[in-house]
Amino acid sequence: MVKSESLIYLVNSLTKAEKKNVSISISNSKSNFAKLYHIILENKISTAISVREEYDSICKGSSFETAVVYLYEFLLNSILELRKYQDVNFMLFDNISKARILYEKSLYKECFSLLKKTKKKALEHENNYALLISSRLELDYLLALNYPEIEEKVLMKKQFKLNEALLIIQKTNQISSLLELLKHRMLYLGNSRTEFQKNNLNDLVMSEMSIMNSFRKQNIEIRKLHQLFQANYLIDVGDYKSALRAFYELKTLMLENKHLWAESPIYYLLIMEGILDTLRGLRNYEGMNYFIEQLNSLQDEGQYFNVRIQCTVFLYELFPLLDNGDFISSHEKIKLHSKDLIKNENLLSLSQNAELKLHIAITYFGLQEFKKAQKVLNKIIFASKDYAQLPLYRTIRLFNLMVLYELKDFELIKYESRTLYREIQTAKQNYNTERELIKFVNKESVPYLNSKRLKLWSEKEVRFKIIAEDVYEKQTLKYFNFLIWIESKMKRMKLSQILLEKQGAQSFS
Template sequence: MKRVDSVISLIYSLSKAEKKHFSLLVVKDRDEKDYLVIYDIITKSKQPNGNTIKEEFYKRRPNGSFEVSIQYLYEKLTDALLILRKKKDICYDLFNNLCKARMLYERSLFEECFEILSDTIEQAQYYENNEVLIIALKLELEYLLRLNFPGMTEKELFHKHFMQNEALKKIRKITEQSSLHNLLKYRLAHIGSIRTAQQKQDMNDLMVNELYIAASSETEGNFELTRNHKLFQANYLMMTGNYKAALNSYKELDLLFEKNQQFWSNPPIYYLSVLEGVLSSLRFVGNYEEMPYFLEKLKKLITTTSFEFKVNATCLLFQYELFPSLDKGNFLECTKLMNLYHEPLYDKEVWLSPIRKSELLLYTTLIHIGNQDYKAAKKHISNAIIDHNIKYLPLMRTIRLVRLIVYYEMQEYDLIRHESRSISRGLSSSKEQSFKTEHLILWFLNKKNLPILRNERELFWEKLTPEIEHLFDDKFENQLLRIFDFTAWIESKILKKNLTETLQQHINAKKL
C-alpha cells in the first residue's frame, strides 16, 4: 500500500474523539505546516485517492514536497494514536513501562527503575502476559547483576529464575497449541469444510496432537491455554459437522470469556470468534430463538472498539440478523434489513476483510435473487468475483455457482456453458474437495429440455428427490447447504413454485 493510501485509511478510521485529540496535538502548527494541508484535503474529500490529493496539494503549496509531507503526517497520526492507546490497552502500558525502566536505569535512577519493573512483573502475571513477564524479569536480573544483587538473598534470586522458567514453559505450550489451531483454521480457509472420511481422519490427527498438549499442560487456571484448547475443540466439531456439540463448546467458551474480561485482547478478536461460533452453531441446528441474546453481546462489542473491527463486527451482526429471514425465504424482511444497514455497513464495505466482504456480497446477491431483481444480483456477485484476495479459497466456488444461478435466471445460457466448463475442470481435478451438491447444481443449470407439463415436472422432481434427501442426510454436504438451501431453488425452478414458499416448506420439514 502506498503511503498516501495508508494515510487515507488512517484518517478515515479516526473516531470523533481521536480527530479532536489530533487537532489539539497539532494546534500550534495549524495553517503553517504542509502536512496539515494534506490532512485538510483528505478530511474534506468524499472519495479521496492518492492522485487527486497530490494534485490538490500542489495547487495550494506549489513549492511544497508531497512525499515528505505525507510521511510526516503519517508519523504524526501514528504517534497520536499511540498516545491514546495508553491506559486503554494494558499491552501498550506494559511495553511502555519496559521502555521507561530502561531509560531510568540508563540515567542511574535505579530505585525508580526497579519499582517500575516490579510493578510491570506483577501486572504481567495478573494479565498472564508471559512475553512481557519474560522481558521484565530478564531486564531486572540483568540490572541486578550489574549492581551485584544489592540487598537480595539467594532464595529470592532462585525464585526469579523459577518464574522465568515457568513463563518460558507456558509460552512453549501456548505456541505448540496455537500452531495446531492455526493449521486447523488454515485448512478450513484454504481447503474448506470436511467433505470425505479421509479429510476427517487428517483432522483427527490434529485433534489427537492437541489433546496430548492439553493433557500435558496445566490448562486449568491459565486463560490462554484454556481458551486455545476450547477454541480448537469448537472449531474441530464445526468442521466435522457436529453442530450440537460445537454449540455446547462455544457456550462454554462464552462463559470463560465473560468471567475473564481482563484477558480480552483489544480489539476483542477472540471473543468475536466465539460469538460467531455460537451464532453459527445456533443457525445450523435451527435454533433461531436463542440468537437475540448473543446478538446483543455482539452489539456491545461494536460500540467499544476500533473502526475497522467495528465495521467487520457490524457485518457479522448483519449476517446473523439476516439469516432467520433468509433461511425462511422472507426476502421482504431481508430487504428492509439491508436498507437499515446501508449507512453503517454497505457504505463502509471497503473496510471489510476480503472474506467478510465476499460473504456480504454473496448474501446480498441471494436476497436479490429471492426478490427477482436479477440485474442487482448480477452486479453484486460480479463485484465479489473481482476480489483476487479470495480467488483460490473455497468460498469462491460457491460465489461462482451463485453467479451461474443469476445467469440462469437472466437466460444467459451461453455464459452458463462457458463458466460451467471452467468450474467442472476445477471440481474434477480435486474430487476430494468437491461437494455432490456442487455437481448437482451444475448438472441442473446445464439441463436441457425440462418437462413442460406439470405432471411431467412433478414426476421429474419425484425421481430427483431421493438424491436430494441423501444430501441432507450427509453431514459433509450440509456444510455447503448451510450457506443457502440451493436444492430449494432447484425445486422452485422444476415445479415452477415460489422460492419463498419452497424455502419455508424445507424449514418446516426439518422441524419434523
C-alpha cells in the same frame, strides 16, 4: 498493495477517536503530508491515481512518494500513542520501553519500580510475554549492578517465575500453532467434505490432546485456546451439537475472567459468533435470540469493535428470515439497518464485508430483483483481489451463476462455469453441490412440459437428498441452499415458498 493504496485504506479505516487525535496533531500544520491527509479524508471513494493528481495540483513540485511515506508513519505513531491509553497490552510494552530508557539514564530505582509494576499488571492480565520480557530485563539489570542487596532465595524465586512464564508461553504457542493450522485448513481447503479430509485432521487433534495432557497448570489462556480448538474442529467435521457444548464452556470461562478482556473483549465476541453459527447450523433460532441480546450489551468505546458487533447482530437477525424464505421482511431489515453498516464498511474485515454483501444480494435475489443482486455482488467480485483468497468467494461466484441464469446471460455463465469447473477439477474433491449447479445453469432451460420436468426432478430428488444430508456438503449449503433453488426452477415454484416448506418440514422432523 502499493504504499499509496495502503495509506488510503489506513486513513479510511480510522475511528472517530483516531481521527480526532490526528486532527489535533496537525490542526495548525501547513505541511504537505497534512494536505495529503485532508485530500484522502475528504474523498473517501478515491484511487491512488486520483489522490496523486489532486496532490500534484495542490503541492506543485513536491514529492508525492515522500509525503505518502511520512503520513503513513505519522498515522501509525498517532494510533499507537492513543492505544497506550486504551489497551493494557499496549501500556505494558510501553512501560518496558520506558524502563529501558530509565536504566540507560542511570535512574535505577525508577527503572526497577516500573518493572515491578509492569510484572504485577502482566500477571493480573495473564500477559506472559510482557511478564517474560520485564522479568528478563530485571534479571539482566540486577546482574549488571552486581545484585544490590538481593538474597539468593529472592533471586531464585525471580528465576522460577520467569521459567514458569516461559513454559506457559511454550505451551500456549504449541496450542496456538495447532489452532492456526486448523483454521488455515478450514479457510483455504474448506470445511471437511469427505472422510479422507476428516482423517487428515487427526494429526492436529492427537497433538493438541498430547499437549493438554502434559500440562496440568491451570491457565486461562491455554484453557481458552483448548476450547476454541475443540469447537472449531467439531464445526469443521459437522458435529454442531458437540461444538455448541464446547462453546458454552468457553463462554462460561470468559465470563468468569472478565478482567482478561482488556478494552475490547474480542475473544468473547469470537465465542459468541461461534455459538450463533452453531445454533444456526442446528436451526435453533429461538436459542439465537439470547446470544444476540448478549452481543448488543457488549458495546464499548471502540468503533471497530462496535461495527463488528453491529454487523454480527444484523446478519444473525437476517439469517432466520432468509432461511425461511421471508425475503420481504429481510428487505425491511436491510432498509432499517444496513445503511449504517455500509457507511462504516471500511471498518469491517474483508470476510465480514463479503458475507454482508452476499446476504444483501440473496435478499434481492429472493425478491426477483436480479439486477440489484448483481450490482451488490459485483462490489466483491470486481473489488480488491484480496477477496479472491476467501473461501466465501467461491460461494459468491456460485451465487453469481444463479443471478446470471435469471438474467439469461448464458455466454458469461459458460465462461464462469469453465473457470469454476477447472478449479474443482484441480482440487480433486467431491464438490457435488457445485457440480450440480454448474451442470444445471449451463442447460439454459428446463423442459416446458410438466411430465418431463417431473420425471427429471424424480431422478434428481433422491440424489439431492443424499447431498443435502451429507455432513460435508452441508458446509457448502450453509450460506445458501443452491439445491433448493434448482428444485424451485424444476417445479416452477417460488423460491420463498419452497424454503418455507423445507423449513417447516425440518421443524417437525
